[in-house]
Structures are given as structure tokens and as C-alpha cells.
Amino acid sequence: MQTAFAKYEGAGNDFILIDNREGGFTPRAELIAALCDRHFGIGADGLMTLARNAEIDCSMRYYNADGSEGEMCGNGARCFALFAEHRGIGGETKFFDAADGLHTARIRRLKGTSGEIELGMIAVREIRTGDGWWFLNTGVPHYVEFVDDLEAVDVTGRGRAIRRDTARFPQGTNVNFVQITGDGTIRMRTYERGVENETLACGTGATAAAIVTAFARQPHTTDFRITVPGGALAVRFSHEQGTQTYTDIRLTGPARRVFEGVFDSENF
């Protein structure tokens, strides 16, 4: 069967988007893994489907490059909102759900096939702390550790070991290494669960890193600029001092359509 797709990226985190309003695409794990393969497929960190929703603009479902389902993807959801815009779905603010709950995304700027998208994230109400690490859920699980020299970190090696530490993190975890560069400015690198490698950016990871930086190091800062290998993201939120609750979390950053095409599932 022939299926139309579009390829998007957000700060170098790249995705295959499928408009599945007619329901013709069945998201089988092996097919998704084959499509995301960078040598034998289209190549992507993940795949998202857009489906109808009777109450809001549409529904997003996210699958990692290995075919596993993730509850949420911050960069993916910004690309998803731009994809919805390109398909004429919803207004300037899009309302959609992902497996972690309801989201809004505001299209802040459009230029050619690119845009700047501000995405509402689910609230964070709990941060676990261990010896030199923090763990929280910003839609998917994230481990955060501060480092002095980001370039020197073996992100893949250390990321893989922490990701597989199911005694501490039963559902596995994404792993973020964060270097603080100033008040409200950080740099980070992420090892992604489900991609099983370092990626160029991670939106839920940037959100987790900003919140942990505020929680552990900069209690009065609520607005962060985050530099990642693939670009820059911004995160801001509301916070009541002395609590672990972070609400009105907004992730802002770029999204871009790179190309469109058609694949034949029989070839995969």
C-alpha cells in the first residue's frame, strides 16, 4: 500500500509525519523501525501519526526509531503542530492530545516551510533525587546530571548504561547531561531511549533540564535558553517556591518541513 509522508525536523531531532485521518496506516513496530532506518529507510529519530479527534483539532501518536511507542515528544509535537498547520487543521493555536495528555501549540512565526512553535507541556509534580542525579517525567522519563565539560562526556556509553538501569528506572529513561553557562542559560546533550543513541536535540529533555536547573541550582529562574547540538530551544514555566510543582510549562523552538514523499509498505 502507498502511504504519503512528510519529513520534519526541530533543532535537528527529525521525524516522519503521516496524516492518518483516513486510518489507512497501521503503526506496526517493525514497519516503523524500517522506515526510520537511516540506511535502508527514510531515516528519522521517530514517527508520528495525525488522527481525527471528535472534540479537539486532532490526535498525535509518537513512535521511537526502534518502533516502541513513547508517550510524548517535545520536538516531535512542535513538528506535529506545524504539520497540522500545513494540512489546514486547526487555528493559530492547535489543540491536540498525545498519550501523556492534552497539549496546545501556538504557531508564533511562519516562514516558507519553517515555523517557530510554542508548545504547552504537562505539569511536573514530582522530582526524584539521588546522588548527583535528578529524575522526572515531562511526558516521558528523564534523568538529569550536571557536568563541567559537556564535550568530554561519553554520552552514548554512559547514556546507555543509565538507560538500562531498570533497578532505578523501571521504564528505562532518557539521559541528559547539562552544563550551566549562566543564569537561565544551559547547554545539554541527550541520549534517547527508543532511539538508543545520542540525538541532536530533545524537547522533553530540554524541559526536564530547565526544571532541574531551577530546582537544584537557580530557584528564582523560570525562563531558560537551552543550547543543544542541533540548535537552541527555550523553556519557561510557573513555579511556587518550596514545592516540586511546575506548571504552565512552555517549550519554544523551530520546526521545519524538509521534504515529502510516498513509500510502499510492501517494500519494507
Ligand SMILES: N[C@H](CCC[C@H](N)C(=O)O)C(=O)O
Ligand atoms: N525526542 C523527544 C523525546 C522522545 C521520547 C522518547 N525518546 C522516549 O522516551 O520514548 C523530544 O523531543 O521530547
